[in-house]
Amino acid sequence: xxxxxxxxxxxxxxxxTDDSSDAQAEFDEPGTVAAISExxxxxxxxxxVLEASDGFLKKLETEKPDIVFNIAEGKFGRxxxxxxxxxxxxxxxxxxxxxxxxxxxxxxKALTKRVVRSLGIKTPDFFVIQKKNNELPGFxxxxxxxxxxxxxxxxxNAEGSSKGISDACVAANPAKLxxxxxxxxxxxxxxLLAEQYIDGxxxxxxxxxxxxxxxxxxxMEIVFQKQKGLYKVYSYEVKKNYRTYIAYRCPAELTDYxxxxxVHDAKAVYEAIGCRDFARIDFRISENGKSYLIExxxxxxxxxxxxxxxxxxxxxxxxxxxxxxxxxxxxxxxYRIEWNGMGRSVM
Numbered sequence: 001x002x003x004x005x006x007x008x009x010x011x012x013x014x015x016x017t018d019d020s021s022d023a024q025a026e027f028d029e030p031g032t033v034a035a036i037s038e039x040x041x042x043x044x045x046x047x048x049v050l051e052a053s054d055g056f057l058k059k060l061e062t063e064k065p066d067i068v069f070n071i072a073e074g075k076f077g078r079x080x081x082x083x084x085x086x087x088x089x090x091x092x093x094x095x096x097x098x099x100x101x102x103x104x105x106x107x108x109k110a111l112t113k114r115v116v117r118s119l120g121i122k123t124p125d126f127f128v129i130q131k132k133n134n135e136l137p138g139f140x141x142x143x144x145x146x147x148x149x150x151x152x153x154x155x156x157n158a159e160g161s162s163k164g165i166s167d168a169c170v171a172a173n174p175a176k177l178x179x180x181x182x183x184x185x186x187x188x189x190x191x192l193l194a195e196q197y198i199d200g201x202x203x204x205x206x207x208x209x210x211x212x213x214x215x216x217x218x219x220m221e222i223v224f225q226k227q228k229g230l231y232k233v234y235s236y237e238v239k240k241n242y243r244t245y246i247a248y249r250c251p252a253e254l255t256d257y258x259x260x261x262x263v264h265d266a267k268a269v270y271e272a273i274g275c276r277d278f279a280r281i282d283f284r285i286s287e288n289g290k291s292y293l294i295e296x297x298x299x300x301x302x303x304x305x306x307x308x309x310x311x312x313x314x315x316x317x318x319x320x321x322x323x324x325x326x327x328x329x330x331x332x333x334x335y336r337i338e339w340n341g342m343g344r345s346v347m
Contacts, residue, residue, distance in 0.1 A: 007339050009040050009328065010050040010065030012072040012084050012095070028071060032303040036069065039324035052084050060093065067337065068095040069328060071299060078158040078190060079104040081299055096331040098276045098298040105273055106296045107158050109193050115272055121265045122292045124196035124284075125149065128157055129181060131191050151197040151231065154180045156188045170197050170231040198284040198292050202234060203252060205266040206300075206312035207279045208323075209330055214270070216263045217316045219283075220308070221252035242306075250315035254285075261291050269296060277330040280309050 016027035037047040048063050050056060052072035068088055074080025082100035089100060098106070106112050109126075116123045125148055153170045154177070169184070171177035177194070184192055202224075206217035224232045226245045238245045252259070266281040273296065280300035284292050301307030304320045313323040332339060 006046040007044075007067070008048060008063070008065045009045045010048045010060070010063060010068040010093075011036055011040075012050045012052055012056070012068050012070045012088075014052050014073050014075070027073060028301075029303060032301075032307075035304045035320070036071070036302060036324055039321040040069065040328065042321050043325035043328070045325075045328070056084070057087065060087075060091070065093065067328070067331060067335070068093055069324075070095045070097050071302060073299065076189060078108055080158075081107050094331065094335040094337065096277050096327050098279070099274070102274045102276070103298050106275075106298045109155070109157050109195075109295060110191075112269075112273070112296050116269055116293050119265075119268050119272055121268065122290060124198055124292050124294070126193055126195040129154075129185075129192040129194055131185065131189070148194060149196050150177075151199075152177055153195050153197040153231075153233070154184050155193050155195065156184070157191040157193040159188075159190075169233060169235070172230075197231060198286050198294075199232070200284050200286040202232065202294075203254075203262060203283045203285065204308050204312065205262055205281045205283065206309055206316070207266060207270055207275070207281070208277070208313070208318075208326060210276055210334060213330075213333075214267065216267055217312045218251045219254065219259060219262050220248055220250035220312050220315060221254075222308075223247040223249055248308075248311055248315075250312065258285060258289070258291060265291065265293055269293065273298075276334065278309070278327050280312070 011033060013033050014027040015033060016029050033049060037049065040047040047069075048065055050059050050063065050065070050068065052074070070084060070088070072084040074083040079100075081103040085095060085097075085100040085103060088095045097103075105115065110128045113123045113126055127148055151170050151172050155169060169180060171180050181192060181194070202222040203219045204222065205219050208215045208217070222234060224245065225247050254262075262283050265283075269281060270279055275298055278300070280297045282294040282297070284294055286292065300309035302310060302324070304310055310320055310323060314320070318326065
């Protein structure tokens with residue numbers, strides 16, 4: 001048993017330095033890192049910022065945190081969200097949130113959708129447009145996406161926070177699909193996802209905990225009060241200016257059946273992927289009342305008074321500080337690290 005006067009919590013993060021485009025859309029504002037630090041400090045912990053840059057390993061060795069609060073997005077690649085967790089696992093450092101494998105699976109939208117379908121859960125029809133082909137499947141390269149129903153939305157296959165999703169990313173016909181795909185391919189490094197656009201209401205479900213202690217939050221509806229184009233797209237630009245375009249409603253006005261189905265589906269996917277501690281899962285309800293799982297986010301934004309996950313928590317009676325400390329306590333329990341506010345012991 002190793003007793004310590006303080007529990008040192010490293011905050012692994014990518015800090016945003018350029019807000020002019022969506023290139024750093026998933027990185028965290030300095031204010032978000034400061035808010036997480038303050039929440040941990042208010043909970044009796046000692047926060048240490050560990051920016052996920054070239055000096056991360058040296059700082060990890062120097063600071064020697066007892067556990068890491070991981071919100072690092074990584075820089076590029078389909079497995080970028082798994083980079084920091086993989087390093088922490090290699091060096092035996094405990095950390096919050098899902099492991100490297102779950103993070104890599106969930107960031108790949110097509111792979112996630114295959115897991116979702118294996119569970120018998122509805123998700124929109126889709127097709128992956130591979131970057132290496134440099135042309136649109138179905139039109140030139142021999143692949144067939146002619147069965148994909150229009151409208152079709154084009155998005156990066158392995159990005160989050162609406163990165164790479166513009167306000168004009170929905171195609172109503174093959175000609176428009178070619179145009180949007182060509183532009184998206186020029187602006188993104190990786191593969192693209194062509195997905196059936198579901199015209200309907202949008203919802204998100206938050207989850208906190210593990211195993212029998214998993215808490216599934218009441219679904220929150222993302223209400224489009226104003227649209228930037230012909231289609232309801234929760235784009236990066238809309239998220240930045242959410243007060244103009246979006247209202248949030250929780251509890252959402254849903255039938256008991258649809259609410260239960262969303263909660264059931266979110267929990268099933270959370271467990272199937274092997275998620276840990278917290279996550280946010282997005283849905284759309286089509287105009288004919290069918291529920292479609294759209295996306296799984298294992299590193300949901302934690303910006304106070306801005307990000308969907310803290311909003312969900314607040315609607316469900318959990319303050320920001322309690323949410324941050326709650327995520328940490330979930331990880332401490334998984335690692336069997338007991339802490340009473342005065343010290344630490346590893347069981």
